Amino acid sequence: MNPRLYPLAATIAIFALAWAICVMQFPTMLSTRVVGNLLTDNAYLGIVAVGMTIVILSGGIDLSVGSVIAFSGVFIAVMLRDTNLHPLVVFVLLLAVTTAFGAAMGGLIHALAMPPFIVTLAGMFLMRGLAYMLTIDSVPINHPFYDLLDGAYWLMPGKGRLTLIGAAMLVAVAVGMVVAHRTRFGASVFALGGGEATARLMGVRVGRTTVAIYAFSGLMAGLSGIVFSIYTKSGYPLATVGTELTAIAAVVIGGTLLTGGAGFVFGTLIGVLTMGLIQTYIVFDGTLSSWWTKIIIGLLLLAFILLQKSLLRLSAIGGGRATRSRNEAAA
Amino acid sequence: MTVLRRIAPQLVTLAALVALVTLFFPDFLRIEVVDGRFVGPVMDIAKRGAQVGLLTVGMTLVVATRGIDLSVGTVMAISGAVAAWAITHDVSLAGTLALALTAGAAAGLWNGCLVALVGIQPIVATLILMTSGRGIAQLITEGRILTFSNEGLAFLGSGDLLGIPVPALIWFAAALAIALLMRRTALGLLVEAVGVNRSASALAGVNAAVLLVAVYVASGLCAGLAGIVSAADIRGADANNAGLWLELDAILAVVIGGNSLLGGRFSIAASLIGALIIQTIDTGILLAGFPSEYNLVIKAALVLVILVLQSPNLAHQWRTVGRAARRRREGVPLSAKAQGQ
Numbered sequence: 001m002n003p004r005l006y007p008l009a010a011t012i013a014i015f016a017l018a019w020a021i022c023v024m025q026f027p028t029m030l031s032t033r034v035v036g037n038l039l040t041d042n043a044y045l046g047i048v049a050v051g052m053t054i055v056i057l058s059g060g061i062d063l064s065v066g067s068v069i070a071f072s073g074v075f076i077a078v079m080l081r082d083t084n085l086h087p088l089v090v091f092v093l094l095l096a097v098t099t100a101f102g103a104a105m106g107g108l109i110h111a112l113a114m115p116p117f118i119v120t121l122a123g124m125f126l127m128r129g130l131a132y133m134l135t136i137d138s139v140p141i142n143h144p145f146y147d148l149l150d151g152a153y154w155l156m157p158g159k160g161r162l163t164l165i166g167a168a169m170l171v172a173v174a175v176g177m178v179v180a181h182r183t184r185f186g187a188s189v190f191a192l193g194g195g196e197a198t199a200r201l202m203g204v205r206v207g208r209t210t211v212a213i214y215a216f217s218g219l220m221a222g223l224s225g226i227v228f229s230i231y232t233k234s235g236y237p238l239a240t241v242g243t244e245l246t247a248i249a250a251v252v253i254g255g256t257l258l259t260g261g262a263g264f265v266f267g268t269l270i271g272v273l274t275m276g277l278i279q280t281y282i283v284f285d286g287t288l289s290s291w292w293t294k295i296i297i298g299l300l301l302l303a304f305i306l307l308q309k310s311l312l313r314l315s316a317i318g319g320g321r322a323t324r325s326r327n328e329a330a331a
Numbered sequence: 332m333t334v335l336r337r338i339a340p341q342l343v344t345l346a347a348l349v350a351l352v353t354l355f356f357p358d359f360l361r362i363e364v365v366d367g368r369f370v371g372p373v374m375d376i377a378k379r380g381a382q383v384g385l386l387t388v389g390m391t392l393v394v395a396t397r398g399i400d401l402s403v404g405t406v407m408a409i410s411g412a413v414a415a416w417a418i419t420h421d422v423s424l425a426g427t428l429a430l431a432l433t434a435g436a437a438a439g440l441w442n443g444c445l446v447a448l449v450g451i452q453p454i455v456a457t458l459i460l461m462t463s464g465r466g467i468a469q470l471i472t473e474g475r476i477l478t479f480s481n482e483g484l485a486f487l488g489s490g491d492l493l494g495i496p497v498p499a500l501i502w503f504a505a506a507l508a509i510a511l512l513m514r515r516t517a518l519g520l521l522v523e524a525v526g527v528n529r530s531a532s533a534l535a536g537v538n539a540a541v542l543l544v545a546v547y548v549a550s551g552l553c554a555g556l557a558g559i560v561s562a563a564d565i566r567g568a569d570a571n572n573a574g575l576w577l578e579l580d581a582i583l584a585v586v587i588g589g590n591s592l593l594g595g596r597f598s599i600a601a602s603l604i605g606a607l608i609i610q611t612i613d614t615g616i617l618l619a620g621f622p623s624e625y626n627l628v629i630k631a632a633l634v635l636v637i638l639v640l641q642s643p644n645l646a647h648q649w650r651t652v653g654r655a656a657r658r659r660r661e662g663v664p665l666s667a668k669a670q671g672q
Contacts, residue, residue, distance in 0.1 A: 061454075063579075108635075112638070112639060115586075115593075117399075117592065118582075118583070118586050118592070118638060121579055121583060122634045122635050122638065123631070124579075125627045125628075125630055125631035125634065126628060126631035126632070126635075129624075129626065129628030129629075129630070130628060132624040132625075132626075132627060133624050133628060136624055245458065245462065248458065249458065249462055252455060252458075258452055258454060258455050259452060289469075289474060291465070291466040291467075291469035291470055291474065292466065293466070294465055294466030294469075295463045295467060295470070296463075297462055298460065298462045298463020298466070299463065301458065301459050305455055305459075306449070309449070309450065309451065
């Protein structure tokens with residue numbers, strides 16, 4: 001097997017193992033109902049994590065996404081309350097705003113040669129602030145179209161419900177996979193993550209790619225905001241505080257290197273589901289306090305990183321041996 | 332003199348900011364003496380800036396080694412929880428402080444070992460403690476807000492000495508101690524060496540691993556101290572909210588202080604002025620009478636302006652423009668200059 005696939009394989013193996021342990025203790029966790037809920041509850045996180053994966057693959061980071069999700073919810077709720085626009089029109093407007101916002105951050109990062117960490121931190125303050133400016137209250141969304149979106153689901157065998165937002169996450173992951181692994185843009189992203197100077201020498205248009213990367217992340221965050229607003233049926237400026245860090249953790253658990261240049265979008269989906277699984281297990285158990293979620297996710301993060309490190313070292317040794325034997329054969 | 336030149340941009344920014352706030356709130360710089368205490372917006376900033384200020388001191392060192400410490404806000408929650416737990420379990424004040432600081436140092440040791448010995452990137456290594464630390468703090472407080480009524484401990488958060496708020500004194504003393512330790516010994520130079528190139532400094536005989544661990548321990552200690560101050564201020568440990576997102580403010584302060592996130596040369600004084608700038612923005616927006624909903628937007632805009640002005644690219648372009656203007660004044664043709672090179 002290609003050593004590059006080791007982290008992904010490890011991620012999938014650990015997820016399968018964790019689920020097996022859960023099922024042994026609570027056999028009902030094998031049902032499609034649990035699967036459906038797992039997808040629905042983590043839909044917004046999964047979508048935003050796809051955008052984060054692309055950003056991290058390029059060696060960057062986007063701290064603004066949590067605020068963008070909150071802004072999206074508030075924007076939609078206020079627009080639906082104060083205007084007669086159809087939700088679909090509002091969605092298009094919103095996605096235009098968040099994509100433009102992401103592109104602006106990408107432009108600043110490139111033009112000013114500032115670290116993405118700081119620029120997106122300022123973006124995080126700005127978006128949260130804009131959400132506050134729209135409203136400081138939780139605004140409910142009452143629109144027949146929202147009831148339609150919320151009620152749409154496909155009944156899986158075993159009476160599990162694959163909701164619209166759960167399906168939206170799966171589609172987003174599929175799109176992310178195609179974008180990252182099958183397009184010219186994706187190749188540029190990986191090249192940029194490997195090293196900016198090298199990428200430039202290879203003919204990657206660094207500026208344009210950087211703008212596109214953060215625009216994509218903004219688009220995904222906007223989409224995630226829409227999904228979150230369907231999930232909660234309201235907009236609240238204090239919502240999803242810290243989601244950016246959860247998304248980063250999911251990406252890391254999914255086997256993507258934070259240095260950039262190596263990773264898989266599919267791994268991110270598994271990372272999100274692993275974190276969701278822990279939450280579900282704690283709900284099933286009933287006696288564990290919620291703070292154990294945080295501690296276990298931290299430990300899991302540590303375990304994955306240590307695993308990745310040792311795998312990388314192993315593959316480096318293996319790769320070295322392979323080259324050596326090839327050289328010997330050539331000699 | 333060199334120090335002054337180094338911190339000049341930050342001082343100018345702070346002065347401009349103070350002028351701006353004074354424009355909206357004329358009494359900004361007024362300090363009165365009430366009940367033997369100095370009272371005024373400036374003292375308020377010095378007091379409220381203590382938490383971010385303390386974090387900034389440790390963060391500057393970590394950033395100088397090309398690292399980052401995302402866990403400091405969480406470490407504040409842990410040390411605050413430990414302090415509140417100890418003082419409510421009849422531990423003496425000295426023992427309580429020692430326990431809380433040990434908790435901070437232990438957290439730093441953990442981060443440092445992950446970074447220096449295991450070789451994990453700092454941002455991921457500290458992310459682990461950042462996500463799990465609040466859980467640990469809640470474990471200590473059992474999910475409640477642990478309150479206490481010990482006057483001695485509360486003094487550290489809300490008392491005053493010689494008319495000056497104690498948190499401001501703690502902040503100033505810690506910053507002075509670490510700055511002297513770094514600049515009066517070779518330590519600061521060694522930290523910079525590790526930040527510029529770890530393997531080269533290791534080859535030159537710097538014990539990079541120990542130094543890295545020490546830097547994270549220092550950051551943990553600063554965070555522990557900040558946690559004590561924050562718990563003492565509200566006379567209780569709130570595991571969910573103590574130090575929440577303060578790590579971001581601290582990193583911002585370090586960057587506004589002109590320190591590169593890529594490590595190398597650092598200035599604690601400049602970082603602290605950065606922390607003061609952030610606190611002045613926060614307090615200034617409130618004093619100037621803007622509705623509190625506008626705080627974050629104004630803060631983001633100001634931060635963006637400061638960052639754009641300090642951007643390395645922009646400085647480079649200004650220098651190029653300046654050079655071109657000088658050339659034009661001196662009448663040296665561009666082509667001749669180019670040929671000379």
